[in-house]
Amino acid sequence: MITTSGLTKTYRAHRSHGPEVTALDGVDLHVREGEVFGVIGQSGAGKSSLIRCINLLERPTAGTVTVDGQDLTALVGRGRRASRALREARSRIGMVFQHFNLLSSRTVRDNVELPLEILGMSGRDRSRKALDLLDLVGLADKADAHPAQLSGGQKQRVGIARALAGDPKVLLSDEATSALDPETTRSILQLLRDLNRQLGLTVLLITHEMDVVKSICDSAALMERGRVVESGTVGELLATPGSALASALFPVGGEATGTDRTVVDVTFRGESATQPVVSRLARTYNIDISILGAAVDTVGGRQIGRMRIELPGRYEDNVVPVGFLREQGLQVDVVTEQDRQPVPVEEGAHK
Numbered sequence: 599m600i601t602t603s604g605l606t607k608t609y610r611a612h613r614s615h616g617p618e619v620t621a622l623d624g625v626d627l628h629v630r631e632g633e634v635f636g637v638i639g640q641s642g643a644g645k646s647s648l649i650r651c652i653n654l655l656e657r658p659t660a661g662t663v664t665v666d667g668q669d670l671t672a673l674v675g676r677g678r679r680a681s682r683a684l685r686e687a688r689s690r691i692g693m694v695f696q697h698f699n700l701l702s703s704r705t706v707r708d709n710v711e712l713p714l715e716i717l718g719m720s721g722r723d724r725s726r727k728a729l730d731l732l733d734l735v736g737l738a739d740k741a742d743a744h745p746a747q748l749s750g751g752q753k754q755r756v757g758i759a760r761a762l763a764g765d766p767k768v769l770l771s772d773e774a775t776s777a778l779d780p781e782t783t784r785s786i787l788q789l790l791r792d793l794n795r796q797l798g799l800t801v802l803l804i805t806h807e808m809d810v811v812k813s814i815c816d817s818a819a820l821m822e823r824g825r826v827v828e829s830g831t832v833g834e835l836l837a838t839p840g841s842a843l844a845s846a847l848f849p850v851g852g853e854a855t856g857t858d859r860t861v862v863d864v865t866f867r868g869e870s871a872t873q874p875v876v877s878r879l880a881r882t883y884n885i886d887i888s889i890l891g892a893a894v895d896t897v898g899g900r901q902i903g904r905m906r907i908e909l910p911g912r913y914e915d916n917v918v919p920v921g922f923l924r925e926q927g928l929q930v931d932v933v934t935e936q937d938r939q940p941v942p943v944e945e946g947a948h949k
């Protein structure tokens with residue numbers, strides 16, 4: 599549904615002179631139809647630039663953006679007909695902002711009607727559609743209120759209703775929950791998930807919070823210094839040895855008790871979680887195994903368990919027991935010192 603190819607954006611600090619800042623450095627991203635895709639990264643990683651380049655609010659320096667089969671970059675600056683086509687294409691891409699961007703002088707209903715006015719819809723149709731959208735986001739009773747009379751979560755619901763006005767196939771969310779408290783964050787994420795399922799809406803969201811990715815994303819990408827350094831479905835990421843996103847999505851702690859030890863993360867899914875693998879391993883090889891940490895969690899809607907265990911001896915001495923674990927159908931990652939570096943994103947923090 600969304601593909602970026604070699605997407606690059608450089609800014610110049612002062613119009614014609616000063617150093618260039620490379621905000622996006624050849625980003626290739628593939629977002630499938632109907633999925634919720636999260637892009638996570640530290641402040642300055644290029645997340646906002648990415649989302650603004652995808653809907654062409656910002657003109658990319660190089661590369662292409664294709665949304666629903668249409669190359670949007672081909673429409674930039676190519677005469678009147680192309681710019682009308684670009685406007686139309688953009689109206690099918692909804693955008694939700696961190697600070698809601700509502701017009702304070704307009705009522706809730708009038709805020710939702712605004713994009714419909716721009717699309718030239720007649721007054722009665724506009725009004726009906728705005729009320730339907732407000733109903734969809736659970737705010738039908740606030741149609742005549744003004745934004746100042748609403749809570750943050752309610753304002754974001756209005757922002758979402760407005761984003762849906764053009765019947766978009768794609769919703770872009772720029773830190774939609776960063777200004778909200780944890781409880782409200784949960785309800786807005788649930789709303790985005792419900793809309794994704796009910797309307798088949800593809801959602802691309804950017805966030806600096808791992809919890810957001812964990813609770814609603816089917817796929818995720820990690821950005822660092824303008825590049826996508828990891829991406830995939832949550833299942834693929836969890837199955838990738840050494841994936842920084844996987845260990846941040848599902849951290850399991852525990853330090854080795856000495857240098858002459860092998861530390862292994864074992865990931866369980868579904869049935870395998872119940873197998874008494876650790877005791878079987880200890881019996882088969884007659885070794886003492888310490889459990890350093892363990893957790894069971896729901897990631898991307900699936901129950902997953904992870905355990906960090908320690909075997910006596912170095913890895914070379916444990917090749918056979920590690921192979922035994924893999925033969926049981928478990929995902930086994932041997933943890934090195936380097937793997938234990940923290941992932942550079944915040945977890946559960948709110949701006």
Ligand SMILES: Nc1ncnc2c1ncn2[C@@H]1O[C@H](COP(=O)(O)OP(=O)(O)OP(=O)(O)O)[C@@H](O)[C@H]1O
Nearest residue numbers: 609610611619621640641642643644645646647648
């Ligand atoms: N309009 C601009 N002019 C000049 N530099 C910019 C502009 N917008 C962004 N940048 C720079 O581009 C880089 C990426 O910024 P961007 O806002 O895309 O990152 P981000 O990951 O969204 O960060 P944050 O989470 O803090 O919003 C930063 O170094 C930033 O200073």
